[in-house]
Amino acid sequence: MNKESKTKLRRHINRREFIKLGGSALAVLGSSVSCKSVSAAKQSRKLKPKNILLIITDQQHIDTIAAGGCRHVRTPALDRLKSRGVSFTESYSTNPVCSPARSSIFTGRTSSETGVHVNNLPIRSDIPNLGQWFSQETKYETVYAGKWHIPRSFTNDIPGFKVINTGIGGFGYLCDTVTSRACEGYLRNRSQSSPAPPKGWSRRGWARPFLMVASFLQPHDICEWLRLNTKDPVQLRYKELAGELPELPDNFQFDRNEPEMVKRTRQARDAAQGNWSKQQWRYYLWSYYRHIEFVDAEIGRVLQALEDFGYAKNTLVLLTADHGEGTGHHQMVRKNTLYDESAKVPLIFSWPGHVAEDRTDTTHLVSGLDIMPTLCDYAGIKSPKNMRGWSLRSILEGTALSWGRTVVTEVSSNRGRMVRTPRYKYITYKDDLVEQLFDMRDDGGETKNLATSSKYASTLTEHRRMLRDWESRLDVAPNVPNAESWGRKG
């Protein structure tokens, strides 16, 4: 961290007490209905997990877990994690692009606030990341393995974290395997059965709780796969796969009344350039699922080390992804759109005996913004100021009394917005008259755009208003373009 950042961060921390006096961040910034179960008095009595493990995958579609109903994969590790915790089906990325989404996961702020509106930008220096915050506010040792991408994808220098492996770009086997081995080594060596800490490590440090981030690259290598398979080969390269290729999704065909940006995103994709046959689309799906199985095995190695070396009972495990993957829905591949296949991400929490087990939460709308406040809540510390998300602890422990909220997702260098309410999804882009409105209860595949129907005029107006309200509360970073589109000056 440079000197300027340090000064800003210090200033920020000193102001926290002042913010506290002014009322909780939730009351100020939450939507019209607040989460009643979260209160400071309750927090102080809550148990803390000794350790926290945050697992991040890259480009994982939400429906890629066998135990969650995906028929095309075998995912024993993800199944096990899911069966031991709470998994959310209405979980959204804050911005379905790597760096922006990660900036939110690690700060609890929107990507327009962190300044990371596109890939390869750093987080604004006056906003602390999870590692910096935990290093200052807790005794957790903060360690990081794998992809970072804010701004460098892979780096030995991550503010607030001790990096145990950097990873390498685009090569899952060589990146994720080394990442999971580094995590395994760390867990094995610091386990209680070790007679003494290794040379150079103090006994006190060795016994400290840890916050470990295991950030895997897969299934992102599907991007490399796409570049190696743009040309439709006509015949399947492996003919025995013909009988086991997954079917195309139901919304492969859809309403083409879309904003220009969405059309352009589709046209720029490798699949469109290759003019694929249905068979090639299905082969792409088959290949994507193998990437999922690959990362499942690496996650399994880390979870197994937690089990084998005595951490499982004392560790809160959280798994999420930065964004989803097109998987042929709306004839899309990759990410960067606001359709569910790209915008939704897996979100699973597990802590045996504390977080409800084997529960699939289909009702609460949650997002990457909730991760920072949730982890702070579990660590027994205050969140940094201006959190835009909420702690999910009350949901995870089954004590939430009410949860009225909307989720907003940004995209395309601050040009696009999605507002998700319990029933509807509203999508709008800067300078584009075409808006989208989907009834998510009756049309979960987002195939019929209701925005032009007079029947839904008031719903549309209401969603526009919600977006304006949300935007009015944000503290947009000066470097972010298109801020004026959302009624703000950048």
Place this chain on the structure above:
Amino acid sequence: MAKKKKRTVVGSPLTPGLLRELGAIREFVFASEDFKPGGNWVNTYRIWTCHGYRESGNYNVGFVRIERAASKSKEEFMLIVQQQVVQVDGILNVIDAQMICLNDQLASPIEWHLSSRFANPDGRAVSELGTEETVLIKGNVMSVKAGGRSFKQKVAGRPSCDWCLFEAVQRLKFDKKSSLAFDILEGLSLLKEGQHLSYRGVYPMKIGGKEARLHRFDQIGEGVLPYEYWLDDNHRLLAAISMHKAYILDERAEKAIRQRTEQVRKSYERIRSARRKKS
């Protein structure tokens, strides 16, 4: 503002011919007739990776050296493996494995010692990340000793291993009718079920203007992108390609990776000192 260089996508799956086009190899070194897959040999493979563009992003990132030592007993042999992979900023992971394998079709490992070591960007070993384990498979029980603890785990049948398959394919007949079904322990640790290995045939091709005949085996299964093993007429494995990653037989691989590690570490040092100056 400098214009971004235009990049063209490769567009098609990697093949030996494409490896040469993309600069991953100059030529394959074919084995002489006295190469004995079931004897003593050392094969070193450079690990080359492709981002999917022709012009950039394609690197050597590691090597795997596999040494086969025949035993007096015809039922078993030994494989000694070292794999080194260079991560960004010069973190190095070194895996060493000594395995006793059955002399069956899939070189099933039955006993092994495996260590994983890390070195940080300045080249020093990171002791708190290293692991070692000793494993014995007897019947359908796998006994593991690791980190001062012992575990037992059930295994169905005799799993193979990714490194063992590099040995096994060299002993298999070029027979289109046979197909093997098995599980693997990838890196001698991660179980991946439902693997199938089949011989596809002989592929005459021109590599660098020279005529060549290469034989291909394919491996398809859970948790892996298909592997294509390319062998010469004398059954020596010249390359294994799995999607965007190629293991290329290359005697100079270790030297190439040492150079690459140095290069990456120097570049990291430059980044670091620039950052120090800035702050």
